[in-house]
Amino acid sequence: MFRRDLIVASLATAALGSLAYAEDKKVTLLNTADKWDKTFPQSDKVECVKVSFKNRYGVPLVGDLYIPKSNKTQLPAVAVSGPFGAVKEQASGRYAQRLAENGFITLAFDPSFTGESGGEARAVASPDINTEDFSAAVDYLSTRKDVDPNKIGILGVCGFGGFALNAAANDPRIKATVTSTMYDMARVLSKGYFDSMTVEDRQQLREALNKQRTKDALTGTPERAGGLPDKLNGDEPLFVKQYWEYYKQSRGYHPRSLNSNEGWTKTSQLSFMNMPILAYSDEIRSPVMMMHGEKAHSLYFSQDAFKKLTGDNKELVIVSGANHVDLYDNDKFIPWQKIVDFYKKNL
Structure with missing residues (x-):
C-alpha cells in the first residue's frame, strides 16, 4: 500500500553517499577514466572529467564533463540531469556520453543536496533550486x-524534464531543450497521479507533512521516506516494479542514488505543494522536443505539457512500445538519432 504522503518514495529513493564535492568554482577533481563508477559502459570516443561549479545559491555542484576526443575547436554543449532522485552515474550520464560521441560537449550533473553535489540538508528537493541547477550548469x-x-542546450530526464522546461522558460541562454519520459513533479506531488487527490486529501497531507517537520525539528535529523523495498511482494503497481527493476538491480543501482536506497526526506514534498513549475512553459521561445514511451504510466505528463507549449518549433515524440523506465537506458527504445539531429539543427 503506497500512502499519498509517501508518494515521493514511490517515485524516487537513495543513500546519502559521499560528499566529494569541490569548494572552488570550476575545478577538475579527477579523470573518471581512471575509476569508472557508472552504470553504463565507458566509451573510448570521449574523455570524461569530473568538475565542480556553484549555483546562484552558493551550492557546489559536481558533474561529469564528457568531451569528444577529436575536439579541436569550440563545440555546442548540452547539460543533462535526472531522473528525480537519480545521480549522474545513471541515466543522465548515459545520455551525456552518447551525445558527446556525436560531437557535443556534455555535462551530466548531480542536483543540489544529492549525489556528490553539496548543500545541506541532504536528500532534499526544491522546485526553485533544482531549476536553478540547470541554469548554473549553463553558467559553467x-x-x-x-x-x-x-x-x-539542456536535457532533463523524468522529473528533471519538468525542471528543464521551467529553466527554458526563464533562461533565454538555453537554445534547445529535450525532455525524456518527463514528470511534472509539482503536479504529481500536489495532486497525486491523474490528479486524483481532493482538496481534503491535500489538507490531510499538509497536516501530516508539517507534523513531520515538528518531529524533525525535535530530533534534529530529517527523516527519510524509505523508498523502494529491497524485495517486491508481487502486488505493487506495474510502474513501481519497473522502477525497482532499474534502481534496485545491477541494471541501474548506484550507491549514491536516492532511488536505489533510502529515498528523499519525507518533507521534501512540501516544496511542491503550492509551487507549480510549468506555469510559464507557454513562454518558451526556443525549440523543445519531448519524448515519452507509449506504454508509460506517466505519458499524460508530456502530453498535457506539450499542449501548453506555443510556437511551431515544438515536437512530441511517442516511442512505440516503451514504458517509463525504458527511456532511462534501453537503446532499443531511446531515439538517439532524433535527439542528435534535434540538437545539431538547433544549436
Whole structure:
C-alpha cells in the first residue's frame, strides 16, 4: 500500500553517499577514466572529467564533463540531469556520453543536496533550486573556452524534464531543450497521479507533512521516506516494479542514488505543494522536443505539457512500445538519432 504522503518514495529513493564535492568554482577533481563508477559502459570516443561549479545559491555542484576526443575547436554543449532522485552515474550520464560521441560537449550533473553535489540538508528537493541547477550548469558551460556560449542546450530526464522546461522558460541562454519520459513533479506531488487527490486529501497531507517537520525539528535529523523495498511482494503497481527493476538491480543501482536506497526526506514534498513549475512553459521561445514511451504510466505528463507549449518549433515524440523506465537506458527504445539531429539543427 503506497500512502499519498509517501508518494515521493514511490517515485524516487537513495543513500546519502559521499560528499566529494569541490569548494572552488570550476575545478577538475579527477579523470573518471581512471575509476569508472557508472552504470553504463565507458566509451573510448570521449574523455570524461569530473568538475565542480556553484549555483546562484552558493551550492557546489559536481558533474561529469564528457568531451569528444577529436575536439579541436569550440563545440555546442548540452547539460543533462535526472531522473528525480537519480545521480549522474545513471541515466543522465548515459545520455551525456552518447551525445558527446556525436560531437557535443556534455555535462551530466548531480542536483543540489544529492549525489556528490553539496548543500545541506541532504536528500532534499526544491522546485526553485533544482531549476536553478540547470541554469548554473549553463553558467559553467558558457565560461569554457571549448564551448560555444551561444549554442548551449539542456536535457532533463523524468522529473528533471519538468525542471528543464521551467529553466527554458526563464533562461533565454538555453537554445534547445529535450525532455525524456518527463514528470511534472509539482503536479504529481500536489495532486497525486491523474490528479486524483481532493482538496481534503491535500489538507490531510499538509497536516501530516508539517507534523513531520515538528518531529524533525525535535530530533534534529530529517527523516527519510524509505523508498523502494529491497524485495517486491508481487502486488505493487506495474510502474513501481519497473522502477525497482532499474534502481534496485545491477541494471541501474548506484550507491549514491536516492532511488536505489533510502529515498528523499519525507518533507521534501512540501516544496511542491503550492509551487507549480510549468506555469510559464507557454513562454518558451526556443525549440523543445519531448519524448515519452507509449506504454508509460506517466505519458499524460508530456502530453498535457506539450499542449501548453506555443510556437511551431515544438515536437512530441511517442516511442512505440516503451514504458517509463525504458527511456532511462534501453537503446532499443531511446531515439538517439532524433535527439542528435534535434540538437545539431538547433544549436
